Amino acid sequence: EAGVAQSPRYKIIEKRQSVAFWCNPISGHATLYWYQQILGQGPKLLIQFQNNGVVDDSQLPKDRFSAERLKGVDSTLKIQPAKLEDSAVYLCASSLVGRVAGVYEQYFGPGTRLTVT
Amino acid sequence: KQEVTQIPAALSVPEGENLVLNCSFTDSAIYNLQWFRQDPGKGLTSLLLIQSSQREQTSGRLNASLDKSSGRSTLYIAASQPGDSATYLCAVPQSGGYQKVTFGTGTKLQVIP
Numbered sequence: 557e558a559g560v561a562q563s564p565r566y567k568i569i570e571k572r573q574s575v576a577f578w579c580n581p582i583s584g585h586a587t588l589y590w591y592q593q594i595l596g597q598g599p600k601l602l603i604q605f606q607n608n609g610v611v612d613d614s615q616l617p618k619d620r621f622s623a624e625r626l627k628g629v630d631s632t633l634k635i636q637p638a639k640l641e642d643s644a645v646y647l648c649a650s651s652l653v654g655r656v657a658g659v660y661e662q663y664f665g666p667g668t669r670l671t672v673t
Numbered sequence: 674k675q676e677v678t679q680i681p682a683a684l685s686v687p688e689g690e691n692l693v694l695n696c697s698f699t700d701s702a703i704y705n706l707q708w709f710r711q712d713p714g715k716g717l718t719s720l721l722l723i724q725s726s727q728r729e730q731t732s733g734r735l736n737a738s739l740d741k742s743s744g745r746s747t748l749y750i751a752a753s754q755p756g757d758s759a760t761y762l763c764a765v766p767q768s769g770g771y772q773k774v775t776f777g778t779g780t781k782l783q784v785i786p
Contacts, residue, residue: 598777598779599717661719
């Protein structure tokens with residue numbers, strides 16, 4: 557079974573530039589998550605999709621971040637314009653909806669390491 | 674709002690030693706708890722998922738326990754090996770959330786040969 561794919565793996569940009577990350581979840585996984593992980597911290601949920609609808613984006617800085625999930629499969633996360641504090645690893649994860657409500661297991665991609673200079 | 678704490682933040686042990694990692698959470702109304710491993714520069718690998726109805730879950734040298742009433746989980750690693758060196762994270766669903774999860778800050782483990 558193929559895992560969660562992400563690209564690019566690394567990206568270096570200057571502040572005020574824009575950047576986009578791509579994620580392809582495990583086939584059949586209805587739920588897709590984007591996390592931001594700052595060095596030394598645990599991942600923080602940015603946005604969660606159920607199929608192609610947004611379930612939660614309460615921690616997404618909407619003035620500069622946007623995300624979409626086309627046809628309920630692939631997803632892109634965009635930052636425009638980037639700030640220095642956006643330097644982090646951006647992780648994509650996917651999961652099935654379990655048989656019992658709330659039962660899930662998340663599978664993570666390798667992440668994209670973003671450096672904003 | 675769910676808050677998750679992991680202690681210690683870092684741990685260094687000699688090879689072969691048994692060790693325990695701790696995870697505490699503030700809201701005990703959870704469905705399950707998941708332990709992950711993260712190697713430097715890589716994504717997260719799921720180790721164990723404990724359902725709220727379970728008290729323990731085992732996989733190889735790993736054993737995770739869950740005590741919902743006290744808001745605690747432990748990850749026990751037996752006979753540690755240098756290959757176990759990584760950051761270990763626990764994750765719990767946010768209260769009232771639909772499959773949303775809050776991560777702890779992790780415990781960075783170093784096993785010395």
